[in-house]
Amino acid sequence: MLSPKEYKASTDAELIQHYKVSGALDILGELYNRYMSLTYGVCLKYLKDREESRDAVMQIFEKLVNSLKEHDVAHFKSWLYVTARNHCLMQLRARKGKNFEEISPFLMEDSPAVHLEDEPDLEANLSQLEKCIGTLAAEQKQCVELFYLQQKCYKDIGDLTGYDANKVKSYIQNGKRNLKLCMEQHG
Incomplete structure (x- = not known):
């Protein structure tokens, strides 16, 4: 050694x-x-x-x-x-x-009518996404929100939460996977 x-x-x-x-x-x-x-x-x-x-x-x-x-x-x-x-x-x-x-x-498509028709679907998806975020484990929820909604990097998330970089990465990946599953189940 x-x-x-x-x-x-x-x-x-x-x-x-x-x-x-x-x-x-x-x-x-x-x-x-x-x-x-x-x-x-x-x-x-x-x-x-x-x-x-x-x-x-x-x-x-x-x-x-x-x-x-x-x-x-x-x-x-x-x-x-x-x-x-x-x-x-x-x-x-x-x-x-x-x-x-x-x-x-x-x-x-650049017709305003087409986009207006899509708006209720978008609103429903956003509403469902909020519900799914609420179902995540606390660590996953915190890291996902910091990464995707507040656009923080792994290091900043680690500094804010006290988690090491590997934990942050893991919580984000698992949270993302769980969100996808939740959205598919309720979508």
């Missing part, structure tokens, strides 16, 4: 080798400290949003826990750059598809 001083003196390749053998997360912590700024810069370049980029950095380093065990990484810095870029591109693709689905019905 290496000491923190030895971590700092080790090369990236040595740290990765030690991590593969020991699985010690503090080794990833050292790599995180070395390359957090680089990863954030890549994410900011592609995502063009500070909070989203911070969240992406956390997600990328969470993926490293498994990725470094599965891949033979010769040049960590280059590999991390490509990993971060690919992660951001996937987020942009997902966002592009989502935005298209949300906006495209309105591009098809």
